Amino acid sequence: MAVIEVVDLVKRYGSKVAVDGVSFSVDEGEIFGILGPNGAGKTTTVECVEGLRAPDSGSVRVFGFDPRADRDEVRRVLGAQLQESELPERIRVGEVMELFASFYPQPADWRELLELLGIPDRAKTEYRALSGGQKQRVSIALALVGRPRVAVLDELTTGLDPQARRDTWDLVEGVRDAGVTVVLVTHFMEEAERLCDRLALIDAGKVVAVDSPAGLVARLGGEQTVRFRPTSALDTALLSALPEVTAVSQHGPQVVVTGTGNLLHAVTSVLARNHVVAADLRIEQAGLDDAFIRLTGRELT
Numbered sequence: 302m303a304v305i306e307v308v309d310l311v312k313r314y315g316s317k318v319a320v321d322g323v324s325f326s327v328d329e330g331e332i333f334g335i336l337g338p339n340g341a342g343k344t345t346t347v348e349c350v351e352g353l354r355a356p357d358s359g360s361v362r363v364f365g366f367d368p369r370a371d372r373d374e375v376r377r378v379l380g381a382q383l384q385e386s387e388l389p390e391r392i393r394v395g396e397v398m399e400l401f402a403s404f405y406p407q408p409a410d411w412r413e414l415l416e417l418l419g420i421p422d423r424a425k426t427e428y429r430a431l432s433g434g435q436k437q438r439v440s441i442a443l444a445l446v447g448r449p450r451v452a453v454l455d456e457l458t459t460g461l462d463p464q465a466r467r468d469t470w471d472l473v474e475g476v477r478d479a480g481v482t483v484v485l486v487t488h489f490m491e492e493a494e495r496l497c498d499r500l501a502l503i504d505a506g507k508v509v510a511v512d513s514p515a516g517l518v519a520r521l522g523g524e525q526t527v528r529f530r531p532t533s534a535l536d537t538a539l540l541s542a543l544p545e546v547t548a549v550s551q552h553g554p555q556v557v558v559t560g561t562g563n564l565l566h567a568v569t570s571v572l573a574r575n576h577v578v579a580a581d582l583r584i585e586q587a588g589l590d591d592a593f594i595r596l597t598g599r600e601l602t
């Protein structure tokens with residue numbers, strides 16, 4: 302059975318359609334990403350999964366339960382992160398952990414969780430005195446204290462410095478390795494690429510693709526980009542005519558050539574034949590961001 306099954310989910314705010322027929326399913330034991338630009342409908346989608354919002358149409362099941370009709374069952378198996386603003390500033394970390402643990406029949410040992418999350422010494426600290434990274438750790442601990450089978454983590458590294466972000470990625474992998482399925486909402490390409498087994502790309506309320514990061518990139522057919530600055534006049538039509546080349550564009554002094562196959566060799570051969578020296582020559586393989594542009598026609602950020 303799928304851990305989460307979303308079928309044709311639609312959610313409107315007044316006349317604004319925030320989620321427009323979204324379908325995906327999450328398998329047990331995976332880190333499933335929901336990736337898309339700001340306003341794509343990611344949070345609204347997971348709020349429907351968590352039972353915080355009622356869908357206008359379509360269906361959501363979590364281990365077969367309806368998050369609205371079977372609220373208690375879903376609460377027992379699904380751990381959701383709190384938004385930062387939802388905790389009182391003066392509550393101590395130990396107090397909030399104790400409180401949340403009391404909601405569950407068989408909670409995890411929250412002291413162990415704080416230890417696992419690298420903040421064992423923060424139990425007596427007031428929430429407001431925590432750093433951004435520590436607040437994120439507390440919110441992950443709260444999502445895990447009920448021993449959920451699936452944890453939903455929304456924009457968990459937004460606002461963190463690069464080191465704290467990498468530490469958080471290690472934590473998420475640790476959660477998955479402990480047997481918890483993870484749904485990760487993000488607008489960071491690098492985060493999705495590094496962590497997710499599969500992901501749904503969402504744009505303007507619709508799913509544009511569901512695949513592994515490598516599978517999404519492979520849809521580009523091994524596309525590469527060569528960039529360089531010609532040091533003398535170059536007729537770019539010579540490059541466009543190459544069978545390996547799919548597009549040529551010029552950005553100021555820089556020429557950008559995308560294509561497949563042995564693109565670099567094809568481009569440098571043309572340059573050599575025409576006695577053009579290429580300065581700052583670079584080649585890049587396509588990544589998730591290129592896949593996103595190809596699938597949606599626009600950039601993620």
Ligand SMILES: Nc1ncnc2c1ncn2[C@@H]1O[C@H](COP(=O)(O)OP(=O)(O)OP(=O)(O)O)[C@@H](O)[C@H]1O
Binds near residue numbers: 346
């Ligand atoms: N409570 C609300 N009332 C009205 N419109 C809303 C509400 N919440 C979200 N929206 C709108 O619905 C759309 C989807 O928002 P949502 O927060 O689900 O997107 P998101 O992909 O999570 O984006 P972000 O990363 O910015 O949170 C956006 O256009 C947003 O402005």
